[in-house]
Amino acid sequence: MTRISGRIVRPGAVVPGHVEIDGPTIVDVAADNRAGDDIIVPGxxxxxxxxxxxxxxxxxxxxxxxxxxxxxxxxxxxxxxxxxxxxxxxxxxxxxxxxxxxxxxxxxxxxxxxxxxxxxxxxxxxxxxxxxxxxxxxxxxxxxxxxxxxxxxxxxxxxxxxxxxxxxxxxxxxxxxxxxxxxxxxxxxxxxxxxxxxxxxxxxxxxxxxxxxxxxxxxxxxxxxxxxxxxxxxxxxxxxxxxxxxxxxxxxxxxxxxxxxxxxxxxxxxxxxxxxxxxxxxxxxxxxxxxxxxxxxxxxxxxxxxxxxxxxxxxxxxxxxxxxxxxxxxxxxxVGALEAGLRADLVVLDAGLTVQRVMRAGTWVPTG
Missing domain, CATH: 3.20.20.140 (Metal-dependent hydrolases)
Structure with a gap:
């Protein structure tokens, strides 16, 4: 199980929270006020x-x-x-x-x-x-x-x-x-x-x-x-x-x-x-x-x-x-959203919306 925390961008809202991933799939997206400043958007x-x-x-x-x-x-x-x-x-x-x-x-x-x-x-x-x-x-x-x-x-x-x-x-x-x-x-x-x-x-x-x-x-x-x-x-x-x-x-x-x-x-x-x-x-x-x-x-x-x-x-x-x-x-x-049951495709951005990490189907991919 992988947990990624930050400001989660979901349809109509940006909320502090985390995305939980099991294998290639998102299993949960939950609010968490202790999340960091990374911005997490769908792939x-x-x-x-x-x-x-x-x-x-x-x-x-x-x-x-x-x-x-x-x-x-x-x-x-x-x-x-x-x-x-x-x-x-x-x-x-x-x-x-x-x-x-x-x-x-x-x-x-x-x-x-x-x-x-x-x-x-x-x-x-x-x-x-x-x-x-x-x-x-x-x-x-x-x-x-x-x-x-x-x-x-x-x-x-x-x-x-x-x-x-x-x-x-x-x-x-x-x-x-x-x-x-x-x-x-x-x-x-x-x-x-x-x-x-x-x-x-x-x-x-x-x-x-x-x-x-x-x-x-x-x-x-x-x-x-x-x-x-x-x-x-x-x-x-x-x-x-x-x-x-x-x-x-x-x-x-x-x-x-x-x-x-x-x-x-x-x-x-x-x-x-x-x-x-x-x-x-x-x-x-x-x-x-x-x-x-x-x-x-x-x-x-x-x-x-x-x-x-x-x-x-x-x-x-x-x-x-x-x-x-x-x-x-x-x-x-x-694909297309950070929702339970969808493929774990996501992009972690910094505050300037610059790519930090990319995940596709639950696997981090090279970004260098």
């Missing part, structure tokens, strides 16, 4: 990540993917999706197959295809060479290769031909459909949501901007039950916009994500994303060819700090980093 759940620590998910290399997951684990991310970018179908299929062992051993919670079914006008750093309209036959083959467990989320633009059919197909097969990289009108966004989309991919970024006569996808997503991803790196979103979106959606519908690429945790320099050169300078990743922001260099612990610095209460920021994305994935009966 982070990242819905949207392309890599980190010099390693990428986007090429389908299993060893590289395992190393990228280990980098983020050291920063407190105990559950994550491996996000691909717009790619040829063959790469998507092969990556899904090759990541099956990582899904089986829970290194990954599954695969997220960010594209290729995206708007050319809002593709951002996605490679326009690989963009195409949604294809139910492609999705059916990917789900088959993924053995009904690896494919967890697909980002697509709801205004494209065949998009609502693809969204409905994903819903029927238990795969999250996310609205993103879209030039959709408000009505087109609502049609995608009505078809079954339940996530907004990095809200504001890669989307038609809001306008008071054409609200577009941002308002359509906020005015829905969809979970809205927010990249809290103070680059993709101004802190004020981050706080506004978090308040508008509420902590039960706002999810912090990294959208990190392999340059996360690495020096400035030249990198690659989806076959395109990326230049990182002062933490900002941009395409060499046109200066578009190309993912981030963020980690989830930094996202939590930035959210709190923007004025979001710690308990809400922790929910956005853990509880809400876990529920979006349908994993809230396993």
């Amino acid at each position: 982070f759940v990242d819905l949207h990540c392309h890599g980190g620590g010099g390693h990428t998910f986007t090429t389908g290399d299993a060893a590289d993917a395992r190393a990228a997951a280990a980098f983020h684990l050291a920063h407190g991310t105990t559950t994550m999706l491996a996000s691909l970018v717009s790619s040829p179908f063959e790469l998507m299929r092969d990556a899904t197959r090759d990541y099956l062992p990582l899904v089986a051993d829970r290194t990954l919670a599954g695969v997220h295809y960010e594209g290729p079914y995206l708007s050319g006008a809002r593709c951002g750093a996605q490679n326009p060479e690989f963009l195409r309209d949604p294809s139910v036959p492609e999705l059916a083959e990917l789900i088959r290769v993924g053995e009904s467990r690896a494919v967890r989320m697909v980002t697509l633009a709801p205004e494209l031909p065949g998009a609502t059919e693809a969204i409905a197909f994903l819903r029927e097969h238990g795969v999250l459909a996310a609205v993103g990289h879209t030039d959709a009108t408000y009505a087109e966004t609502k049609a995608g949501l009505a078809a079954g989309a339940t996530v907004g991919t990095h809200l504001f970024n890669g989307m038609r901007p809001p306008h008071h006569r054409e609200p577009g996808p941002v308002i359509g997503l906020l005015d829905s039950i969809a979970v809205c991803e927010l990249i809290a790196d103070n680059i993709h979103l101004h802190p004020g916009m981050l706080a506004f979106a978090a308040r508008s959606a509420g902590p039960d519908r706002a999810a912090l994500v990294t959208d990190a690429m392999d340059a996360a945790g690495m020096p400035d320099g030249k990198y690659e994303l989806g076959g395109q050169e990326v230049v990182v300078a002062d933490r900002v990743a941009r395409l060499a060819r046109n200066g578009s922001i190309a993912g981030s260099t963020l980690t989830m612990d930094a996202a939590l700090r930035n959210a709190v610095a923007a004025g979001i209460p710690l308990e809400d920021a922790a929910a956005m980093a853990s509880t809400t994305p876990a529920r979006a994935l349908g994993l809230d009966d396993e």
Whole structure:
């Protein structure tokens, strides 16, 4: 039996107490006024990540993917999706197959295809060479290769031909459909949501901007039950916009994500994303060819700090980093909160919200 004491961050509250762990499972969470000053939060759940620590998910290399997951684990991310970018179908299929062992051993919670079914006008750093309209036959083959467990989320633009059919197909097969990289009108966004989309991919970024006569996808997503991803790196979103979106959606519908690429945790320099050169300078990743922001260099612990610095209460920021994305994935009966019966995934932070220790399934992991 292991006991960890400190300020326990639970849904809606921060209370002094301790977490008792037996093997891989939390067995009790109790108040204790004698607890220390460490802050204990649930292990982070990242819905949207392309890599980190010099390693990428986007090429389908299993060893590289395992190393990228280990980098983020050291920063407190105990559950994550491996996000691909717009790619040829063959790469998507092969990556899904090759990541099956990582899904089986829970290194990954599954695969997220960010594209290729995206708007050319809002593709951002996605490679326009690989963009195409949604294809139910492609999705059916990917789900088959993924053995009904690896494919967890697909980002697509709801205004494209065949998009609502693809969204409905994903819903029927238990795969999250996310609205993103879209030039959709408000009505087109609502049609995608009505078809079954339940996530907004990095809200504001890669989307038609809001306008008071054409609200577009941002308002359509906020005015829905969809979970809205927010990249809290103070680059993709101004802190004020981050706080506004978090308040508008509420902590039960706002999810912090990294959208990190392999340059996360690495020096400035030249990198690659989806076959395109990326230049990182002062933490900002941009395409060499046109200066578009190309993912981030963020980690989830930094996202939590930035959210709190923007004025979001710690308990809400922790929910956005853990509880809400876990529920979006349908994993809230396993991870995402410090509650008896859940897996013992937690992060011990100091008063400045810097990671001190990370536990996954009851085992401390390296953080150096």
